[in-house]
Amino acid sequence: MESLHAKNSKAADKTVFENSLKSNDTEEKIDIYFYRPIGLRIALFCQKVGLTPNAVTIISIFFGVAAGILFYYPSLSINFIGMLSLMFANSLDSADGQLARLTNNKSRFGRILDGFAGDFWFASIHIAICLRSMNEGWSAAIWVLGILAGVSHMVQSAMADYYRNVHLFFIKGTSGSELDNSKDLQAEYDRLTWSNNAWMKFVLKGYLNYTKMQERFSPKLQRLLEVIRADFSNGLPASLIKDFREQNKPLMKYTNIVQFNTRVIFLFLWLIIDYAWIYFFFDLFILNPILIYMCNRQEKVSTHFYNRINEYKA
Template sequence: MSTVTLKELREFKHRINPEERQGAYGYYFIRPLSLYVTYFALRLGLTANHITVLQTLSGVAGAVLLAFPAPLMRLLGVLLLQFGFVLDNVDGEVARFRKQVSVTGKFLDVVGHEIVIPFMFFGLGIGAYFQLGRFEAIIFGFLAGFFSLRFDMSAMYHEAAQLLETKLDQSYDYYANLPLEQSSALKIYRRKNEESAVRMLYALFAYPATMNIITVLIILETIFPPAVVGGFSLSPVYVFLALYGVLLPIRRVLTIRRLVQGRETERKYVALVGLLRNEAQK
């Protein structure tokens, strides 16, 4: 059992998580909460992987509760989703504090997100159907949930890594005719330019922005009942689902188009080969 104090943990968190790494929401709202959760997790002897599993369970439970039409259940659902996001910060803090950062831990974290985020949209769509009786809400929820998955990026990295693993002893240009000299300047992981208007717009379709929008809409629906427009019952959540059910598939298609036109899989493969060759020459 750890004997860490809150003061020590607060100083440690300030060093590893400055504002520019978390964004305003994470830094000003989640960080103060995660401090105490991290403290108790360390005191209880929980590992980072334990926290990641709890994060996933909390998120899935919250998503399931969104499928209920009762306002109280939906409020509890977004509360559990938000708590899951707090735990998403806690697992990293526990891992860094205990020097337990691992590839396996990162894998579990990504898997958790790939489960919770689609479930969040699925639950929201089912809940809107029960509330309004409009079946298309389920379809919008399914489309938004499915196309929120980053299957394009996962496939890109998977193929690049698989080629590297199975064909490293062969000539790299059999798979990618990009010059190796060019690849040395490529970054395997490209940091997003947060100042870009396009990036900021894209962020509205990504987690945790989608979760925060859903939280606000659920609170609004608890206060204001659905409106009847042209004989149809409409709610903020339904409008959100319709919008994201259309735009998220378009966004994913545009991303796939960019990856294909930019030959990003080849670039990642060549960059990995160049990185390994540079390491071998040291």
Template sequence: MSLFQEYKNSLKKIEVEELFDLYFYRPLAFLLVKAIYSTNITPNQLTVISMIFGILGGISYSFGTHMAFMVGAILYLLYNVVDCSDGQLARLKKNGGTVGRILDGIADYVVSVALYFGIAFGYANNLSDPLFWWIITAAAGFSNAIQSGLLDFYRTRYLDYVLVRVSVLDEGLKVFEEEFERLKNINGRYFDKAVIWIYLKYSAVQQKATNPKPEQEKIKAHISAEEYAQKNRLLIRLWTFLGPTTQWTFLIITSFLNRIDIYLLGILIVGNILAIIFYFLQSKADAALKLKSL
């Protein structure tokens, strides 16, 4: 197998990948994966390492100096590379597990929270109107979460239709429920039990909000993978511009420019305007396929 083919096998479908991931972070992550492939390092260990980089990045931003912002930016660059590598290693070694999938999601949330608290304490607190910038920071963090959530929903749905697979949420819940029941009969493994329990509670809420009604499932059965892809291929590419990697890259650039305000206002204003435009376009595409939007 050629190196390029091996790299492609480590990716999701190309159209759902963020451009910065595809052309920068994932190639670097692939080099890391190749370097450690023959070792005993696991995807979960890479996830924890990436989370450590992310938390340290948030702490660095809390110092509030230009140098601290640049150090934080480098740490977040490393975070993103290692964060990409855990999934690539799991796909190549075919050793991804239930806990690993959840741990990866938890790490993303923890790192995002660390960033915005770091900005709030290190940047907003040092401005002439700290309360205003605390509000801006909180609003940007909330917007970031919503934008990433929208991408995650539509990307997952795209893959469900195009790959003709059972909804990942439904299928995943069954797997995690079975794993949780199995672990309940085993002494120890408290970390694994806690992680899966948290995920099951979160997913139960998410499932109520996003799962289609029975009539929607009937509609899904009559939509071919080709038809869905044709209507949504461009849209899913547009959604990726609101993804976490694009936002991290924007943060890194503005940090080196010492303009965290541009990052916050960019996420809050430009990001939300794009989200509204993409949602409108997505609703039109969904209506044409008789699908229910979020």
């Protein structure tokens, strides 16, 4: 029989693992069973040796960009090394957030850096696929596809991340969410001066534009958030939180589809069959319709709860 010590140890490990997650609602199965356990081991090692979450994020950029470079070569063995490199980069990307939550070393700059890390990975991948395709006989027109797919990817990732943070904002409040709004960011940006805070002002400007883009794609959600911030600053009633979670949780699967795992599974498939350029069409004509559906569904949920909250206030 299992000893009491072993049971307690397993329970403690489970607690540490769960504390390293944002929320089971927003986690994907592949992450829960593969990337998050690996990320936790990396996070615990980094904690032991004194590496910060931002340092882990920067290391992930090197592995992600290296993966893109390795995808340039029409050799499956080299591509396979690139696949492993990209998977390790994503494990590091998981680890930086887990390390931040375990050590309570969270910062807005860290979130910004983490978001841009993935953009560096996939910029490298798109450039490599374009160059590889031209070597295989494509004209320079492949760059149009690559750029359009890259812009699509950025919007897909931005909105998926935003909707996840909105979900966490509703079920956990500000302490469990990384949800920002352009009004507060603009005020913070205006307080900084170029003479004393040039770097942070530059970074915040990029993040401000990023947040404004997320808000433009979700006008009805913004209306709902405005009411909540104005009238429920101490939190929503439990009944509304429960109702929101039940209706909004099914949308989380769409945020997962347009994020890392699905796109990378298909990217690896196209590389294996030596048709890497299909990845651009997949991004444009499969993931973009899912993005549109996801945004429309979220707007409908937002309208429903806007009406519910007004009824509750009345």
